[in-house]
Amino acid sequence: MITQNEQMIWVQAVSYEDLAFNTGKTIRYQGEEVALFKLKSGKLQAIQNRCPHKEGVLAEGIVCDDHVFCPMHDRKIHLPSGLVQAPDTGCVKTYLTKVDDGTVFIGFPINDEMAC
Numbered sequence: 001m002i003t004q005n006e007q008m009i010w011v012q013a014v015s016y017e018d019l020a021f022n023t024g025k026t027i028r029y030q031g032e033e034v035a036l037f038k039l040k041s042g043k044l045q046a047i048q049n050r051c052p053h054k055e056g057v058l059a060e061g062i063v064c065d066d067h068v069f070c071p072m073h074d075r076k077i078h079l080p081s082g083l084v085q086a087p088d089t090g091c092v093k094t095y096l097t098k099v100d101d102g103t104v105f106i107g108f109p110i111n112d113e114m115a116c
Contacts (some may be wrong), residue, residue, distance in 0.1 A: 008096065008107040016099050019044075024059030024068065027106060034095055034106055035059035037079060039066065044097040045079035046106050052090035 013027045019038040026049055027034045033049040035058040045066070049058050056072030063069075066079050076085040077092060084090040096107035 007110060009110060010098070010105040010107050013097075013104045013106050016044075016102050016104050019104065022063040024061060024063070026057070026059045029106070029108060032108070035061075035068070036097070036104065036106065037063055037068065039063065039079070044099070044104060046095035046097050047077065047079060047082050048092035048094075050092070051075055051077070052084065052092060053088070058092070 011029045013036060014025060019025060019036070021038055021040055024035045024037050027036050034046050035049040037045045039045060047058060050056070051058055051070040051072065053070065053075050054072050056070040058068055058070060058077065060071045061068040067076050067085070068079060069076055075088050077083070078085060080094070082092045082094040098105050098107070
């Protein structure tokens, strides 16, 4: 199911209960690939699924607290902000999430001005 408001298109991703804790899930929507995570706290985080360094698949990375480590070269990415942690540099897009009646939705900006 896809719903739209003035700024976002909300895309149905997965059942909240089907997400494993601290394990990424790849979600695809119109050519975009998102890594969706349910953290140990139960909070959801969604980021661009490719590391800015060498395109590592972030959904396959190791989650520790509110960071994911790229499986290719261990770049540490802060999930809420999308920033690669120093001494490395770079960033990935972040996406809004919401849960409605047990279903996770990811928000995609209509004008795609989401930059990191």
